[in-house]
Amino acid sequence: MQIYLPIAEMSVNVFVVLALGGGVGLLSGLFGVGGGFLITPLLVFLGVPAPVAVGTGANEIVATSVSGVVTQLRRGNVDLRMGTVLTIGGFLGSGLGVWLFSILKEVGQIDLVIGLCYVIFLSIIGGLMAWESLPGTIKQRATTAAPLPQTRAGRHTWIHGLPFKMRFHKSKLYISAIVPLGLGFLVGILAALMGVGGGFVMVPAMIYILGMPTTVAIGTSLFQIIFVTANTTFLQAVVNNTVDVVLALLLLIGGVIGAQIGTRLAMKLRNEQLRLLLALLVLGMAVQLGVDLVRTPADVFSFTGGER
């Protein structure tokens, strides 16, 4: 069954998009990732114009992160104060990101920048995940990772010398507001350029740079992703007209169902194997996108970014 996407201006098979949303939702439920970094390149692969894929991807992540945050709030894993500071940084960052996006679209380099961002970040995440899920390292982490945040919080680095210190009770931190503000800002730019929530950058940064407890980092990251992706969606809709609500809705339906199945599966399956699988999938995508950038194109001519 074909459905016409009014903003992407093309027909897609409903079941293909539902399956895509479902597949990414499944992974999302299995691994606790937002899935934006998977959905955007997959949409491009389906033939959706890259700018529409980015704008619509951001819109879809609003939904997945809202559903995640409700659960996290209930468990008390959201540091609202930290989330607010990150969100302010994120707003500024995604504002700059959407502005950059429209300029890059104008000069015809947006696909290159999206491609490069994906290759770089997918390689880093995939590499880290693969390394972590290898037998041996996983055992090491299991014993050291749990108490790690607490010991980190007490350690003094250059970060603790910065001014404008704030106390974050839930995160058990007393640090300069500049650090989370700057982190939020950087992730906000990525979110706007790549159509992702940025959780894959945010969560490790919160744990290893800020020194937050892992559970609070995940909950707080989800909280700020809602606002950053909502801001990206809004700005992309207003500045670039690239949010396809029909496509977002189809992805959502699949995503919600997939996530439900995913969370149940996650309880039955072995974690480290799953992580390794996801790592390989992410690395595979990075390689594919990287090859596309380097390989001699089938046609050196294109309409990219300039049509209409």
Added chain:
Amino acid sequence: MVADVSENLVAITTGFTGKEVLLFGATDGPGDIAIVVKGPARDITLRKKGRVGPVWVNTDSVTFRDVPSFYRIASSRPLEEFAPPNLLSRFQIGTENLRLETTGESDITPENLIEYKKALVRLKTEEQLYDEGLGAVNTTSNRLFRTRILFPANVPTGTYFVEVYLFRNGTVAAAEIVPFNISKIGFGADVYDFAHDYSVIYGLLSIILAAAAGWAASVAFRRA
């Protein structure tokens, strides 16, 4: 000569997968029919990739002015059998006869420009919006003619013109232009118009919709 199309308005609805339109007409006597279908004119920027270090990057670009977004030709016999080249060129019959003007901002050499023009036709053909081939026009008893024009799912919206030329003895004996519209209708059209005319409200609604769906999902999760 008279000519008309089976539908003056091709509606792109939510289930749109393409549409076939019948063009038909009658002539006042024998002759050969050549038909050109042109979609709404748009400026198109064509980019060329070059190697920068290890990566392929868009390095050059040319913007063509008023390029037909859709182009098809059809005729009752092979064109060279009845139409002199100068007339084919004058009426822009055939993709090689399309006059493509640049916006003057480019400093591209003439031979490079030919390469760009060929690339434009090639890319449009890949998108199924151009067709370098010749469609068939069926004639009945030298008076009636008809042909089918197929519009793919990605057809651009706007006003289309079907130009019908009656060739007789190597000259154009009659010409007729039939306009018709292709536009989005219904839900898809409303969404598109709303997204462009009220982009602020559209953006907010998209967010609210997503947030509501996410919240509903989390409620369903808890119950399940």
